[in-house]
Amino acid sequence: MPNINTSKKVVVGMSGGVDSSVSAYLLQQQGYHVVGLFMKNWEEDDNEEYCSAAVDLADAKAVCDKLNIELFTINFAAEYWDNVFEHFLSEYKAGRTPNPDILCNKEIKFKAFLEYAAEDLGADYIATGHYVRKRETNNKVELLRGIDNNKDQSYFLYTLSEQQLRQSLFPVGELEKPKVREIAQQLGLATAAKKDSTGICFIGERKFSDFLARYLPAQSGAIRTVDGEVIGQHQGLMYHTLGQRKGLGIGGLKQAEDTPWYVVDKDIKNNELIVAQGHNHPALFSDGLIAQQLHWVNRQVITKPFSCTVKTRYRQQDIACQVNPLSEDKIEVIFESPVAAVTPGQSAVFYQGEVCLGGGIIEQRIIRSKESFCE
Structure with missing residues (x-):
């Protein structure tokens, strides 16, 4: 009996990581016609140490060669700047703490990427290495948590519509992460032991405050306790987030108990960072x-x-x-x-x-x- 998926074309977002690598393999096994698409969302200076796009592309190529999959590349840096990064900066400027990964999924991976895959590469579906699942019943599509509760990424994909879900496949969402690595090792994929990416994609391994200072002018101000006492200076509200403990520079105060300080609020109007002692304050x-x-x-x-x-x-x-x-x-x-x-x-x-x-x-x-x- 012929495989019903044979004629269906899937464009896999190849990130150079283990999850997308195994996703491509699993879809091959399910009978799909699989091609890879590597997208570059950020223009880096090639001579900077934290530049990882070249490494990721090399890893994606190695995996596609191993699986005998054609790999395309696309540059979405302009779209990313306009639809993700400028919003990221404006939110920080307003004293809020945005999550650019969620906006990237909404505007780039499941919009610009999906449109390019469908219109230019003739894809029936796109696929990513996200740890989520979907369920289709009675003409309705639901977004489900991934099987691996520790890796579930549905939090980052809540903006997806039913139509976007219909056009998307999430092969590793049905697996635990150790199983994904095991499959990659058995296949001898170059990404089998590669560390998971952490942090915001366009910042990489750089210090966050150094990166932000390149785009937004910092304005120092007072660090004030919930009781109204000024106990230090911050270098910019944008460098701090609620619940933050480290990096406040107010340790060892003579009059204070030896209990960690936490950021509990930001007074945007007066440019003051509000802090309190103890994680249960x-x-x-x-x-x-x-x-x-x-x-x-x-x-x-x-x-x-x-x-x-x-x-x-x-x-x-x-x-x-x-x-x-x-x-x-x-x-x-x-x-x-x-x-x-x-x-x-x-x-x-x-x-x-x-x-x-x-x-x-x-x-x-x-x-x-x-x-x-x-x-």
């Missing part, structure tokens, strides 16, 4: 949040309150919550119990069991028990 916690720029996978407008779970950052345990619609593009989220380090600019992503419902951008924290600590 009440000022770190929020009772809920307001989210905007909503994306629901099924693209339905929420009209009634509902209960679900939420993640306010990647790798966080699910938090039980109630979602209350405030408008078509604004919701109030009330947590079952207070949550630490809820950060404006980050994403709140909602789940019912293994299904990722969608999410939105955290606009502000809700602190019911007290006034904001920077007011």
